[in-house]
Amino acid sequence: MKNRPEIVIVGGGFGGISAAKALRKTNCNITLVDKRNHHLFQPLLYQVATAALSPGDIAVPIRAIFGDDKNVRTVLGEVVSIDKTNKRIHISDDSSIDFDYLILAPGAIYNYFGNERWKSHAPGLKTLKNALSVRERILISLEEADKLDDPQDRKKYLTYAVIGAGPTGVEMAGAIAEIAKRNMMRDFRNIEIEETEIFLIEAAENVLNGYPEDLSNKAKSDLEEMGVKVLLNNPVKSIREDGVELENSFIETPNIIWAAGVKASPLLGSLDCNLDKMGRAFVEEYLNIPDHDSIFVIGDAAHVKDEDGQPLPALAPVALQQGKYLAKLIKKRESGKKTSSFKYVDKGTMATIGRAKAVADIRGLKFSGFLAWMLWSVIHIFFLIGFRNRFRVFAEWMWHYLTFKRGVRLITNEPDGSQTDSDDS
Structure with missing residues (x-):
């Protein structure tokens, strides 16, 4: 076990999870660190906010995803700094983890532009x-x-x-x-x-x-x-x-x-590398930071240019492709094979507006209305992790479509001083 490469992944979002899933059958030790214990399907957060879905419909414990994978270790903790020289990350509880490869996918936070x-x-x-x-x-x-x-x-x-x-x-x-x-x-x-x-x-x-x-x-x-x-x-x-x-x-x-608007995680400041105005790290063709070929940044935290010289958008498909790419890169590097640079394949963008209303641009094909909404729904259900989540979201959406009713209308925050341990009113 000690001769296996130690791969540390920071962040349990789309990029981090996709990299870990693509690496879990390899001869590597993988440590996935996140300050939350769950993977969250962020594109559907607004439906939790508007009482259409429950939190459990769009989140799954990270340990449950990798429960059968003996070479994947999950750590609950917040990474506060990165020691590039000694290849070590430091966590807020004063612990540290050494790595041979580091994949940073810490995501982004909202940008209030100094306010x-x-x-x-x-x-x-x-x-x-x-x-x-x-x-x-x-x-x-x-x-x-x-x-x-x-x-x-x-x-x-x-x-x-x-x-x-x-x-x-x-x-x-x-x-x-x-x-x-x-x-x-x-x-x-x-x-x-x-x-x-x-x-x-x-x-x-x-x-x-x-x-x-x-x-x-x-x-x-x-x-x-x-x-x-x-x-x-x-x-x-x-x-x-x-x-x-x-x-x-x-x-x-x-x-x-x-x-x-969003800005990248402040963790990237500890890398001591060039950052863009949104706080994203400029990375090279293999998604590594300059002068460190074993430290990678992906997803919302990475500044990667497309073929037109424009930064790739902060979207789930970008992070998913980058996570899978790095898994292939590490596998090839460990077997002594050459690797090609990262190329993003744009499969389109879409946004929903309301019931049976959406817009989509799929490789130059532009459409809207019910067809776009159906496509948006199918794709989002497909990308949810786990059969249970997919089934529940599909059932909730069908119920909502047929009845116009939203099911999760609970106010759970009790006012200060209220009686929270009694069922009587």
Whole structure:
């Protein structure tokens, strides 16, 4: 066992898991380190936030994925620094792990562009905790609005502001519109559907920036048809507890969701290598950092250029392909074979907007509507890990499609001082 190469993978996201799965049948010792004990399917976090899915539907314990693999060790811990010279990572509990190969896939965090105080008022969607926090804000606001008789007093609780019109922002705004206009409102007797307002705020001139213009326009049209007010060319000036300040207006609401951009994990700072403005490490053709051919960076943390010289997007397919590529590279290197440089195969992009509404660009083929939505649904179910998760998500989506009902509408955070150990009220 001691003669086996020691491969350390930091991060249990798409890139880290794909690398570990591709390496688990090899003659290597693999250590997978993550500060959370589960792999999270982040593209569906917004559905947890809008009460369509439960957390367990889109997350699976990392130990369960590799439970039958004797050469894969899982470590729960946060990596705080990397010693490149001695090939060692340091964890927050003062432990350390040596490596022969290091694959860094620590992911990204939301970028508030120097305004960190906004974070407490406008959570992003990167973790289950984020999603549950957003879900509870939405549900509590509906409860508060239902208690008020004056429509003017209810208005702020029935207003929603989503900042950032990328895929996450578009999907979130569309999901909230479905809640507000169709799903939950039937259960609140004191609220009229037309009282709700959903704002999608974007500093650029298009939604889904980077998508073909006709698909971007289609997404905007679908959102507006669903009742979303799309505010383009509207950079945010300030975010407060009571709302969002724009250049010429103020949106009063406690329901603010941040989807306006990400930056790479701060762990990359300990590599002492060149980083781009988003904090991603510049890597070479084999995804290694300069001057260190056994330290690799992938996924949202890596700056990799495509054939046109543009950085690859922070998408799951990119991380998946990079993880599989590194597994092949290590296998070939250990057997003395030459390896080719990484080449990303773009299989297309897609975003869902709402029920039977989506846009897709698949290798130059552009389409929208029900067909795009069906394709989006099938692909997302396919990429979920485990039969149980796939079956549950499929069942929930079918139930929601047929009944228009959202199943997970629980407020679980107890107010301070409440009686939490009694079933009586």
